[in-house]
Amino acid sequence: MKVISVVGITKSGKTSVVEALIRGLRKRNHTVGSVKEIHFEGFAIDTEGTNTDRHRKAGAQLVTALGLHETDVLFSEKLGIMQVLSFYGHDYVVLEGVRDIAAPKIVTAHDTKEVDERLDETVFAVSGRIAKELSEYRGLPVVNCLREPERLVDLACEKAFELLPNFDAECCGACGHSCQALCSLILRGEAKREDCPIGSGTVKLSIGGRDVPMVPFVENILKNAVLGVVRELDGYRQDADIRIGIGDVRGR
Numbered sequence: 476m477k478v479i480s481v482v483g484i485t486k487s488g489k490t491s492v493v494e495a496l497i498r499g500l501r502k503r504n505h506t507v508g509s510v511k512e513i514h515f516e517g518f519a520i521d522t523e524g525t526n527t528d529r530h531r532k533a534g535a536q537l538v539t540a541l542g543l544h545e546t547d548v549l550f551s552e553k554l555g556i557m558q559v560l561s562f563y564g565h566d567y568v569v570l571e572g573v574r575d576i577a578a579p580k581i582v583t584a585h586d587t588k589e590v591d592e593r594l595d596e597t598v599f600a601v602s603g604r605i606a607k608e609l610s611e612y613r614g615l616p617v618v619n620c621l622r623e624p625e626r627l628v629d630l631a632c633e634k635a636f637e638l639l640p641n642f643d644a645e646c647c648g649a650c651g652h653s654c655q656a657l658c659s660l661i662l663r664g665e666a667k668r669e670d671c672p673i674g675s676g677t678v679k680l681s682i683g684g685r686d687v688p689m690v691p692f693v694e695n696i697l698k699n700a701v702l703g704v705v706r707e708l709d710g711y712r713q714d715a716d717i718r719i720g721i722g723d724v725r726g727r
Contacts, residue, residue: 476563477635480570481602482593483583488603488620492583492627493571495620499628505566510559512572521549557641561685567635577639577654579662581631587612596659599634602627636661636668640688647690649673 479496483489493509500507521528521538530538531551540547556576560568570576574593583603584590590601590612601612606619618627644653650670652660660666678694680687689697701719705711 476560476565476568476638478560478568478570478576478578478638479631479635480573480576480578480580481583482572482574482580483603484585484589486604487583487585487589488606489571489583492581492602492620493569495624495627496567496569496631499624500567500569500631503628503632508563508565508568510556510568510570510573512556512570514572520547560638567631577641577658579631579634579636579658581627597655597662599662600627600630634662639668639671640673642673642688642690647673649691 481489481492481496493511497507497509521531527538527540527549531549536551538549538551540549556570556573570578574580578597580595580598581600581602582590582593582598584593584601584605585603586605587609590605594613598615601609601615601617602620605612606617606622609617611617616630618630620627639654639658640647641654642648644656647654649672650657650666652666654671657666657671661668661670673688673690674686678689678698680689680697701717705717
């Protein structure tokens with residue numbers, strides 16, 4: 476799954492850029508999901524007094540509204556962006572307003588001051604209202620998503636890569652960098668996505684059908700714990716493939 480994030484101030488053109496990316500990627504037969512982060516404290520999808528609101532207030536930790544034409548799953552807390560993305564299995568996911576992720580980004584802005592406030596080494600293009608005035612800024616292409624939607628999608632396809640685990644250097648650093656730093660190196664052509672070893676090891680963990688990335692330290696703990704037990708069992712063979720499945724453990 477490849478992820479692109481569009482960030483910028485309110486009414487700078489974020490949603491128009493997201494729309495252009497989604498339309499263009501779908502036109503090229505990619506599957507596409509999207510996430511909109513809403514920076515408004517009073518925002519809530521559910522409203523006071525509805526049946527689902529009553530379910531939640533009664534103590535339900537996960538509420539689903541199952542309608543004729545849509546299904547809305549309502550969590551009673553804000554999930555981290557990596558938790559949210561674990562529900563997606565699309566070719567591309569386009570994020571709007573999400574900054575705290577190690578993924579290629581497009582900045583939208585009214586002027587260069589707004590660009591500078593959001594500029595970092597994970598930004599590969601600029602768009603939004605500023606594209607009416609500029610075609611390039613600080614070496615980055617400035618693309619008008621209304622006039623040149625295909626160029627914007629071309630850039631996105633060129634720069635996007637499989638999602639990094641979003642670990643910081645203190646947590647992992649197996650590649651020698653934080654995920655944010657590795658993202659910037661990949662965008663500059665100084666590293667490859669394959670330089671991240673997470674998920675490429677011999678130990679895989681899946682919970683509820685979803686793969687869970689592990690730093691090498693945790694991977695080694697899990698591997699050594701399992702081997703420490705199964706080595707004592709009849710039938711153990713060195714270097715053999717070992718698989719363990721654990722069912723529903725709630726209440727045990």
